[in-house]
Every structure is written in C-alpha cells, then in structure tokens.
Amino acid sequence: MVRDAVVALFGELVPPDPETGCRYSCRACYFLSHGQEEMVLHVEEVHQPQDPVTCPYCKKSYKNKESLAVHISLKHRELHAKVNKKAQQQSNLFHN
Numbered sequence: 001m002v003r004d005a006v007v008a009l010f011g012e013l014v015p016p017d018p019e020t021g022c023r024y025s026c027r028a029c030y031f032l033s034h035g036q037e038e039m040v041l042h043v044e045e046v047h048q049p050q051d052p053v054t055c056p057y058c059k060k061s062y063k064n065k066e067s068l069a070v071h072i073s074l075k076h077r078e079l080h081a082k083v084n085k086k087a088q089q090q091s092n093l094f095h096n
C-alpha cells in the first residue's frame with residue numbers, strides 16, 4: 001500500500017504526548033507513534049491492509065492472495081490445472 005494512503009487512512013495527528021512526544025495516533029487501535037514513518041511500519045506490521053481478492057472460479061472474496069491461493073488449491077485444484085493448461089496451449093498457438 002502507498003505510504004501516503006496508509007497515513008491518510010490510519011494516521012491521526014494528535015497533540016504531542018508530553019511524556020513520549022508521540023504525534024500520531026492509529027485510528028484502528030490507538031497506537032501512538034512519533035511520526036509518519038513509524039505509523040506506516042505499525043500499520044504494515046499490525047493491520048496489513050491488503051486489497052481483497054476474488055476467487056475467479058466461485059467469486060468468493062479473500063483478504064489476500066495467500067488465502068486465495070490456499071482456497072484454490074483446496075477447492076479448485078483440478079479446474080485450476082485445466083485452465084492453466086489451456087492458457088499455456090493458447091500462448092503456444094500465439095507464439096507459433
């Protein structure tokens with residue numbers, strides 16, 4: 001995710017904490033950080049915003065590519081192999 005988007009989504013500029021000097025607060029969990037850099041690291045580590053992905057076979061949506069890959073290998077393994085084979089054949093045709 002783009003840094004600025006992360007900051008815009010999660011970062012909230014707050015009055016500096018007198019003890020720690022933290023100026024950013026996370027909207028999702030109230031984590032306090034000193035600056036944008038720390039904010040982005042926190043969000044990437046803790047909240048990991050990722051674009052949801054949709055299964056091309058049954059249109060279920062998954063929170064990331066890894067879960068989708070697991071789902072496909074469990075539920076659509078044969079179909080997926082077939083489609084890949086077909087795509088390969090088509091690209092062979094194209095190259096010839």
Ligand SMILES: [Zn+2]
Binds near residue numbers: 047
């Ligand atoms: Zn947070």
Ligand SMILES: [Zn+2]
Binds near residue numbers: 055056060075076
């Ligand atoms: Zn599916």
